[in-house]
Amino acid sequence: MTTLPLRTTPATLTPGDLGHDLRTTPPAAAAARVRAELADAGAVLLRGFGVDGTDDFAAVVAALGGERLEYTERSTPRKSLGGRVYTSTEYAKDKEIFFHNENSYQASWPRWLFFHCSVPAAGGGATPLADIREVTRLLDADVRAEFAERGWLHVRTYQPGFGLPWPEVFGTEDRAEVDRYCAAAGITTTWRPDGVLQTRARRAAFHRHPDTGESLWFNHIAFFHPSTLPPAALAVLTDMLGHDSLPNDTCYGDGKRIPDSVCAHIRDCYRRASSRFDYERGDVLFVDNMLAAHGREPYDGDRSVAVAMTGLVRGTA
Structure with a gap:
């Protein structure tokens, strides 16, 4: 059994790190680099890849995570953007959404989460992460x-x-x-x-x-x-x-x-194990749902973040 300390911020990868456009299936070396960073850090911030809109985001998810999952037995309001891509939880922007692992109240849950920011908030609005280890x-x-x-x-x-x-x-x-x-x-x-x-x-x-x-x-x-x-x-x-x-x-x-x-x-x-970063337009956050809990800060102005999930896991206590 391997136990690695989770870093306090997501690992950040850029096109210069991978030498590949993630909207298409990455070569084995690039995919291995992303997965290695994910296993170590629990979350990877993919920045500067020009991801613009739902179709681009869906392509990145498919390239790294495979088939997207339906949101079933949901507990929070969100809208479908098509192709099993959804808005992030639609909740009053002056309120915090506390840390949670997606669907951890269910008998099965997504292994991986993807967040895409198309409109960063004017202030706040981060997706903070908590190291579950x-x-x-x-x-x-x-x-x-x-x-x-x-x-x-x-x-x-x-x-x-x-x-x-x-x-x-x-x-x-x-x-x-x-x-x-x-x-x-x-x-x-x-x-x-x-x-x-x-x-x-x-x-x-x-x-x-x-x-x-x-x-x-x-x-x-x-x-x-x-x-x-x-x-x-x-x-x-x-x-x-x-x-x-x-x-x-x-x-x-x-x-x-x-x-x-x-x-x-x-x-x-959760709060003692947490960290945050500020979104930039086009960012994609790739999260191991069992290694990192996520939340949402209150925010000012507009904010648009889409979500997709892949890799169904059934509970093993």
């Missing part, structure tokens, strides 16, 4: 042991007007089809008399990296925990919906509450 190391030993033993539970309540509606998340209005999908994905469904759907999914908190075999902290525990919300927003939600019907919640795998103090410690570990 370092997060795993920084977690208190007793916190690691508790989650390793108990796992975690994602409770999602599809309240009308709060978050994405379940037909959009599951791509169907057929309740029986939703039940079949969820059963196959290890999700329990409860249809309330008022028509509200609540789902529960017990997941492992640690998963093994497919190349190195490292056991890594890989989950949405802090991201979906109520204490990560701004206090004012949480107060409004609990007043309107109740503590047991929030759009997203996380518990230990046995259903017991995770103390706010534990999630505060987890959030602190």
